[in-house]
């Protein structure tokens with residue numbers, strides 16, 4: 296068994312008085328494709344932010360690549376974060392820039408400030424950006440203004456940016472929430488293909504069918520707690536009913 300990519304020990308996340316995650320214990324191994332499922336407010340986005348180190352838990356420990364995230368100085372944390380590519384639900388693209396600049400933002404963890412600045416004026420690494428866009432199926436959009444693209448194409452730009460980063464793990468927060476069913480399938484196929492082992496994928500999903508078809512592990516979160524953590528074929532209809540049950 297390889298060593299875990301992530302280990303969470305007794306993790307709690309509190310926002311004021313509100314307990315968004317309680318007593319989370321889990322390990323994620325290289326090459327796994329993990330779906331986080333659960334209703335809105337269950338704690339999926341919070342968990343993803345804890346994994347990428349942009350949020351520090353109020354209790355417990357988070358280990359990523361055998362380093363305790365809380366023990367790291369800013370520089371070491373950035374080194375770990377270079378290996379963690381996140382696709383946020385809001386995409387965080389700069390609308391009025393051309394696609395290539397948004398894709399190149401995937402280099403920012405590696406580039407000097409000066410190179411990053413120059414790249415805003417003179418597009419750098421055109422070949423890498425073109426390759427990444429080809430991988431996500433829109434190579435012709437390299438010099439298009441990002442806000443002229445459709446929602447599905449913008450989602451692909453966000454994925455291309457992560458490809459340029461070339462991380463060990465991709466975290467994706469509801470990557471298909473705003474897409475129609477056909478596009479959703481394309482984007483999920485893409486994420487699955489791009490996360491061939493040893494690359495790891497952790498994706499939060501509303502659509503349980505895609506969690507089943509595209510992931511090999513499902514973690515059900517309910518009100519900040521893990522309700523189940525199992526391979527999709529072991530997640531029964533009753534478990535799904537319990538996951539989305541309205542009453543406490």
Ligand SMILES: Nc1ncnc2c1ncn2[C@@H]1O[C@H](COP(=O)(O)OP(=O)(O)O)[C@@H](O)[C@H]1O
Nearest residue numbers: 310313315333334335336337338339340341342
């Ligand atoms: N920065 C924050 N401040 C206060 N409450 C927050 C913050 N972030 C998340 N929450 C709350 O924590 C809970 C879990 O949120 P979230 O992780 O976004 O859930 P999900 O992604 O599953 O919809 C929600 O009730 C949300 O309102």
Ligand SMILES: [Mg+2]
Nearest residue numbers: 339340341468
């Ligand atoms: Mg969320």
